[in-house]
Amino acid sequence: MLTPKQYKLLMFIDNSIKENGCCPSFEEMKQAVGIKSKSGIHSLIEELIERDFIKKLPHKARALEVLRLPRFKPKDIIEEEKKIKSALHDAALKIPLCGKIAAGTPIEAICHENEYITIPYEMAASGNYYALTVEGESMIEAGILNNDIALIRKADTAENGQIVVALIDNAEATLKVWQKNKDEICLLPRNKSYEIRKFHPSRVKVQGILSGIIRKYI
Amino acid sequence: MLTPKQYKLLMFIDNSIKENGCCPSFEEMKQAVGIKSKSGIHSLIEELIERDFIKKLPHKARALEVLRLPRFKPKDIIEEEKKIKSALHDAALKIPLCGKIAAGTPIEAICHENEYITIPYEMAASGNYYALTVEGESMIEAGILNNDIALIRKADTAENGQIVVALIDNAEATLKVWQKNKDEICLLPRNKSYEIRKFHPSRVKVQGILSGIIRKYI
DNA sequence: TAATATATGTTCTACTTTAGTTCTTTGTTG
DNA sequence: CAACAAAGAACTAAAGTAGAACATATATTA
Numbered sequence: 417m418l419t420p421k422q423y424k425l426l427m428f429i430d431n432s433i434k435e436n437g438c439c440p441s442f443e444e445m446k447q448a449v450g451i452k453s454k455s456g457i458h459s460l461i462e463e464l465i466e467r468d469f470i471k472k473l474p475h476k477a478r479a480l481e482v483l484r485l486p487r488f489k490p491k492d493i494i495e496e497e498k499k500i501k502s503a504l505h506d507a508a509l510k511i512p513l514c515g516k517i518a519a520g521t522p523i524e525a526i527c528h529e530n531e532y533i534t535i536p537y538e539m540a541a542s543g544n545y546y547a548l549t550v551e552g553e554s555m556i557e558a559g560i561l562n563n564d565i566a567l568i569r570k571a572d573t574a575e576n577g578q579i580v581v582a583l584i585d586n587a588e589a590t591l592k593v594w595q596k597n598k599d600e601i602c603l604l605p606r607n608k609s610y611e612i613r614k615f616h617p618s619r620v621k622v623q624g625i626l627s628g629i630i631r632k633y634i
Numbered sequence: 635m636l637t638p639k640q641y642k643l644l645m646f647i648d649n650s651i652k653e654n655g656c657c658p659s660f661e662e663m664k665q666a667v668g669i670k671s672k673s674g675i676h677s678l679i680e681e682l683i684e685r686d687f688i689k690k691l692p693h694k695a696r697a698l699e700v701l702r703l704p705r706f707k708p709k710d711i712i713e714e715e716k717k718i719k720s721a722l723h724d725a726a727l728k729i730p731l732c733g734k735i736a737a738g739t740p741i742e743a744i745c746h747e748n749e750y751i752t753i754p755y756e757m758a759a760s761g762n763y764y765a766l767t768v769e770g771e772s773m774i775e776a777g778i779l780n781n782d783i784a785l786i787r788k789a790d791t792a793e794n795g796q797i798v799v800a801l802i803d804n805a806e807a808t809l810k811v812w813q814k815n816k817d818e819i820c821l822l823p824r825n826k827s828y829e830i831r832k833f834h835p836s837r838v839k840v841q842g843i844l845s846g847i848i849r850k851y852i
Numbered sequence: 853t854a855a856t857a858t859a860t861g862t863t864c865t866a867c868t869t870t871a872g873t874t875c876t877t878t879g880t881t882g
Numbered sequence: 883c884a885a886c887a888a889a890g891a892a893c894t895a896a897a898g899t900a901g902a903a904c905a906t907a908t909a910t911t912a
Contacts, residue, residue: 434707437645439635441871453889458873473685477871477896478637559779559849579851631777631847633797637871637897659860671900676862678898695860695907 418467420492425449425460426469430482439478548581548591555579555591558606564631566591568624579626585619591626636685636704643667643678644687648700657696766799766809773797773809776824782849784809786842797844803837809844 418426428448432440442454451457461480464470469486473479550564558579560566566581574580574594582603583589592603592613601620603613636644646666650658660672667675679698682688691697768782776797778784784799792798792812800821801807810821810831819838821831 431707433635434705435712436638436641437636437704437706438638438641443871451888454872455874455890456888459887475872475895479635479685481635556777559774559777559782561777564777626851628851629847629849633844633846639898661860669899671902672861673863673901674897674899681897693861693906 417488418464418469418486418490420490421449421451422460422463422467422469423486423490423493425457426464426482426485429470429480430485433480433482439480441478550591554605554607554610556607558593560591560606560629561631564629566626567628567630569627570623571625572622574622574625581623581626583621583623584613584615586621589623594622636682636687639667639669640678640681640685640687641704643675644682644700644703647688647698648703651698651700657698659696768809772823772825772828774825776811778809778824778847779849782847784844785846785848787845788841789843790840792840792843799841799844801839801841802831802833804839807841812840 425445425448428445429440432438432444432448440448442457445457446452446454449457449460461470461472465472468483471481471483473481548566548568550560550562550566553562560579568581571580574596576595578594579591580594581589581591582594582601584603590603592605595602595604596617599617601615601617603615603620605612643663643666646663647658650662650666658666660675663675664670664672667678669675679688679690683690687701687703689699689701691699766784766786768778768784769780771780778797786799789798794813796812797809798812799807799809800812800819802821808821810823813820813822814835817835819833819835821833821838823830
């Protein structure tokens with residue numbers, strides 16, 4: 417049976433010939449298998465020849481031929497493929513990135529369908545999510561900075577104290593702490609130099625609840 | 635198997651015969667393959683004959699015959715594989731989650747190999763990354779809160795002003811703003827109630843540079 | 853049909869680039 | 883430390899490029 421490297425190389429050569437019609441060079445094999453020296457490839461190939469998996473025209477370059485393929489995969493390869501699969505599963509969550517939150521238009525209107533952000537799987541295990549770029553400093557004391565990416569779970573109601581995306585007069589979307597009193601909605605900033613805004617409940621709609629923050633440092 | 639030029643020529647000849655019904659001349663092949671001398675074509679053809687891909691009627695002009703073509707994969711399989719590859723590329727990376735950053739022991743020592751966090755692909759396009767849970771409030775004015783997940787890019791040097799994971803006396807790891815003066819390292823908090831700590835350069839090592847923050851709201 | 857022109861194919865030399873081999877060093881692991 | 887795997891340098895070989903001279907087919911036409 418083959419070692420993982422031998423298996424990987426054999427499959428690469430076979431695949432490469434079937435796809436490109438021509439035999440890969442040692443340099444290409446190096447890359448594919450992930451080793452840094454041609455001598456490594458050389459010995460792998462000798463081993464594959466010895467085991468009758470490939471044939472070589474002597475004194476020719478790029479003149480390998482695959483004779484047969486192994487029936488079984490080495491265990492390590494199976495393990496690796498499983499990992500890749502689960503990584504794929506975990507990573508499958510892409511959510512749309514919907515422009516800037518302080519913009520004066522409703523969120524739906526400014527969604528570009530082709531911008532997505534990949535988010536941590538655990539972060540959005542269920543429900544519908546979207547992402548916004550935060551503009552402005554009004555939530556700075558809640559650790560939400562300008563240009564942070566806010567992950568929003570779609571919702572139309574909120575509990576007091578939650579940070580929400582609120583749509584005011586169907587025109588302006590903003591990220592604030594939600595507080596509903598008897599006859600009014602208060603949108604609380606988390607920055608002392610910003611003022612609390614109060615609205616009649618009919619003027620304000622919850623568009624989503626803040627579910628995560630992602631920030632990148634350059 | 636074939637070299638790229640051999641493959642190109644073989645496919646051209648095969649195609650040409652199928653399309654025009656007759657074998658192309660050397661001049662035509664020169665153009666098709668992109669070389670400037672007939673001798674090159676000649677040797678390519680000799681090689682193709684040697685490998686049993688084409689046959690030649692001796693002492694005849696334009697008298698080549700294609701015997702076989704390299705085995706190909708069905709196109710749909712190639713397409714599918716490409717899709718998987720690009721999905722993988724887009725997929726989020728998993729990086730190890732390494733315990734809490736304020737802990738008194740060096741980071742390497744507390745890494746649990748089996749805890750991972752999936753992060754946005756764009757966030758860690760290259761290099762080696764790991765993640766830490768932030769403990770404490772010392773960076774609160776930089777928008778980094780208790781329990782945030784800090785994404786760290788492994789590094790052993792930093793520029794002044796960057797937020798780094800600093801290891802002090804090989805014992806204590808901490809997240810602070812890095813500032814190197816003439817003869818001392820200053821670790822600056824971003825919280826007025828914390829003090830700046832100063833060390834002799836020999837006592838402090840950079841373990842990584844803050845590359846991202848991920849926060850989850852429940 | 854023989855002579856000839858043109859198209860086509862072959863061989864040679866010289867050279868550059870790419871590919872493959874071998875050997876030494878280095879590092880790892882049991 | 884022995885056994886092994888990998889990395890790298892130095893080397894050898896093959897592939898590719900180019901041009902010229904030569905050889906052979908095929909077509910033309912006197």
